[in-house]
Amino acid sequence: MSSQFQLRVNPLTGNSEWIVIEENEPESPTPDTSQNALPATTSYLDMLNDSPRNTAYRRAIDKIVPQPCRVLDIGAGTGLLSMMAARAMGSTTCRMVTACESYLPM
Numbered sequence: 001m002s003s004q005f006q007l008r009v010n011p012l013t014g015n016s017e018w019i020v021i022e023e024n025e026p027e028s029p030t031p032d033t034s035q036n037a038l039p040a041t042t043s044y045l046d047m048l049n050d051s052p053r054n055t056a057y058r059r060a061i062d063k064i065v066p067q068p069c070r071v072l073d074i075g076a077g078t079g080l081l082s083m084m085a086a087r088a089m090g091s092t093t094c095r096m097v098t099a100c101e102s103y104l105p106m
Contacts, residue, residue, distance in 0.1 A: 009043055044078050057081055062088045070096045077101060 002023050009016045047053065061081065065071065065088040073082040076099035089095040 007043065048078060048080060054080065058084050061085055065089060068095045071098070073097065073099045075101065077103070 004021045004023065005018050006021055007016055008019055061084045065085050067089050069089065071082070071085040071089075073079075073085065076082050079099050079101075082097050082099040086095060086097045089097075
């Protein structure tokens with residue numbers, strides 16, 4: 001028997017809570033090609049796979065980030081938006097992006 005922590009977020013209120021999932025036996029994988037079949041223990045995978053969201057962020061970052069500049073990404077998560085900011089600055093020699101994340105698995 002094993003235990004796993006999972007972060008559940010209520011999409012209506014934004015409240016989150018950690019729950020414990022007890023597993024008695026390993027589940028046998030079943031073939032499923034839907035988005036819901038992707039393994040995710042946090043909401044990071046959902047955000048990474050949300051193409052419309054990421055496209056909107058990319059367009060906004062491209063418009064707003066001047067060249068060169070310094071960017072501080074607090075709560076960077078996977079660092080996706082930090083990387084978008086670095087790309088938006090181009091290949092200037094004076095670019096700097098600092099990404100901070102307190103969630104240890106990241």
